[in-house]
Amino acid sequence: MTMSAGHLIVKTLEAQGVRRVYAVPGESYLDVLDGLHDSAIHTVVTRHEGGAGFMALAEGRLGSIPGVAMVTRGPGAANAFIALHTAWQDATAMVLFVGLIPQSDRGRASFQEFSLDGWFATTTKGVFVLDDEHQAGDLVARALRLAASGRPGPVVIGLPEDVLIRLTDASVPGVLPLPDSAPSTTGINMFTSMLSGAKQPMIVVGGDGWDQATSTALADFAVKAHVPILSDWRAYDIIDHDEPAYAGWLGYGRSERAVAALKESDLLIFLGCTRTDVLSEGYQAALECPTIVVIDDAELVGHAGRLDVHLHTSPASFVPALPDATNVRGSRDGDWSKRLRQEQLSFARPGADGGEGVDLGIAFEALERTLDHDCIITYGAGNATLWGHRYLSHHGPKSLVGPRNGAMGLSVPAAVAAGIMHPGRQVVAICGDGDFFMNAQELAVSFAHGGAPLIVVVDNGIFGTIVDHQQHKYPNRPSGTSMENPDFAQWMQSFGGHGELVTSTEDFEPALERALKSGLPAVLHLKTDPKTMGPGTVAHAAANSAEVFSA
Structure with missing residues (x-):
């Protein structure tokens, strides 16, 4: 079926399960807007590109696929930059489409021209420009997969306005599967050995992509294994606050007792996050504590200090593979977990x-x-x-x-x-x-x-x-x-x-x-x-x- 590249982008977004796009309209991507006219995708028109970007970020964090925002060239892209920086540092999946000047106008200081790669390369997982109309669908599918895989983050796609109106017979691509990152037997055995020998271990949870089943299973394991759970800064929703294993958070506004407990721990298990400056009191606390990191990020972006084991997997894959909690309890009697829980309840009163x-x-x-x-x-x-x-x-x-x-x-x-x-x-x-x-x-x-x-x-x-x-x-x-x-x-x-x-x-x-x-x-x-x-x-x-x- 022949269609414009702009319409193929919309069809691809539909096929990928995108239900909403947050947009400030611009003349540089009119053909995409035309494709959205007859689409089941809900086009949410915002009042500022920063607002559109933040809404897409919220969609990515609260939903199951990356959020999508659309803005125009130059000033519009500049306004959306704050959301990209937030998604990059927060590790939240989103895709930003930016309308661009025509290909023939490049390099001539034309109206609202700017360097897409020069602006965004250091704060995104990828920056792409659609220079071939036949690649429109594949590029969108690739961008959505890249945003959601590994350490999630933002991806930018530039849309030259003249390329969008060119016709193509390319088909709508299917959903690209995410990598299967099941934990290894060796990694689970190392985790089991280290947790069994710890007297005062602590699990620190963070990142996006958690679901209720994974959260509940981890909380049940932690109670039986006598391990308190703390959360990363502004990741407090990962564990139900009524769960007896929940012991508060680390980072800004935390309790002094949480910091003391961090320093008293003899094993730190970071699940879905790394030991960043915020979690370590500005690289001052517990940097040399024995450490296990469970995260689907080969590069361990932001991790500081000691690393004994890195399980390259996601919480959703790791938690079902956890050993029997009674087999890793060791000599712990539960007093450590109960004390931190009571301190958090007092702090939250x-x-x-x-x-x-x-x-x-x-x-x-x-x-x-x-x-x-x-x-x-x-x-x-x-x-x-x-x-x-x-x-x-x-x-x-x-x-x-x-x-x-x-x-x-x-x-x-x-x-x-x-x-x-x-x-x-x-x-x-x-x-x-x-x-x-x-x-x-x-x-x-x-x-x-x-x-x-x-x-x-x-x-x-x-x-x-x-x-x-x-x-x-x-x-x-x-x-x-x-x-x-x-x-x-x-x-x-x-x-x-x-x-x-x-x-x-x-x-x-x-x-x-x-x-x-x-x-x-x-x-x-x-x-x-x-x-x-x-x-x-x-x-x-x-x-x-x-x-x-x-x-």
């Missing part, structure tokens, strides 16, 4: 923070009581998220999206995408005032394409994370970290959504109930005390006057 405005310790206790068991929670960057990480529970994989690279502006687009993907399921975004307004415009997409996310905006009028660092390194000298905000509730109401400005703690829970019952996209704008920083931060402990936090 909310308490009042004090200060003016909304007390976030009390507010997040109300959130924890109110939110559905299967709620999806999305986060931006900044200290405002620390209350959520500490006090809000997750009960299964694919219920959290947050930027592990610390990118601001993810919370709202991720929540919008989650609402579109899972209609009827509760979706809540936790963000600071700075993070919220970086991509707040994407809430308009919910009104156009469905979903009713609740956005909780913590407004302290400052860039809290940077203030925390300033107070540590340049005490009592705030500079460039304050901001003035509008009434976000009124702003949301102007869209036709539900918005409430909450200025006192006692008003929060009733406002929360009204927002959830409204059935509309909603914003709760919480005015908080800038002196009350995220739990565990430097500034929270050191603050003794409002002067530190004012402009």
Whole structure:
């Protein structure tokens, strides 16, 4: 069947199981947009390319195949760059299509021309340009496979506008299978031997692609084997927080006891992640501890310190191959696991923070009581998220999206995408005032394409994370970290959504109930005390006057 290369791209996406693409339209890929006109694929038109990229990233993390975004050349590609960097550092599968100038215009500084490879080669798994219309389908299938295989990540495909309209008789390719990475018998035997001899082992889980069956099986094994499980930074949804093996997380906002336990361990098992700077307290903790890494990444990107065994496989392949838990328990009596579990339960117990405005310790206790068991929670960057990480529970994989690279502006687009993907399921975004307004415009997409996310905006009028660092390194000298905000509730109401400005703690829970019952996209704008920083931060402990936090 003869069709244009642009239409073949759409047919290939359909065949690969893609259900949504997130796009800002551009004249450089009009033929692809024309193909989408009659397609079953849902084209979600976003308001900014950064929002489109973040939505595709959320799709990749919450779904089973890479998320897909489409943007135009030059400025559009530049705006989408933040999502690529996030997907690269977070190891999340996504594919970005970028419309390009015609082939004949290359190298002439033509309108919006740029070097696709020069921009993206260091932050993607692959950069491709469609220069042969007959390869359109194969290139798309290859890109989706590359994004999802091994260590997941972003792939970029450039689409010259003149190539897209050329006709081809090439057929639609089938789905390319991912590599089979079953664990070896030798590797399992080494794992069994090392775990059997350990007195205080620890499993650290991370990465994307976990499913409920793998999560439950690992938690059952850990309980019987007397091994506590901690998670990577912003991978808290991998293990149900009600599981007795779950003992918290490592990385930003973690408890001091989690760090102490890391240093006390005599065997670290990283499952789906590596020992990065974040997990090792800036390359300072437990670098020489005996270490097993189980990850489907031959290069072990980001791993620091000792490595005794590398099992080149995925959690989904490794967990079913685990030995009988009673055979690897050794002489452990369970006290190690029980102690870490109790310490995490104590750490996750909310308490009042004090200060003016909304007390976030009390507010997040109300959130924890109110939110559905299967709620999806999305986060931006900044200290405002620390209350959520500490006090809000997750009960299964694919219920959290947050930027592990610390990118601001993810919370709202991720929540919008989650609402579109899972209609009827509760979706809540936790963000600071700075993070919220970086991509707040994407809430308009919910009104156009469905979903009713609740956005909780913590407004302290400052860039809290940077203030925390300033107070540590340049005490009592705030500079460039304050901001003035509008009434976000009124702003949301102007869209036709539900918005409430909450200025006192006692008003929060009733406002929360009204927002959830409204059935509309909603914003709760919480005015908080800038002196009350995220739990565990430097500034929270050191603050003794409002002067530190004012402009």
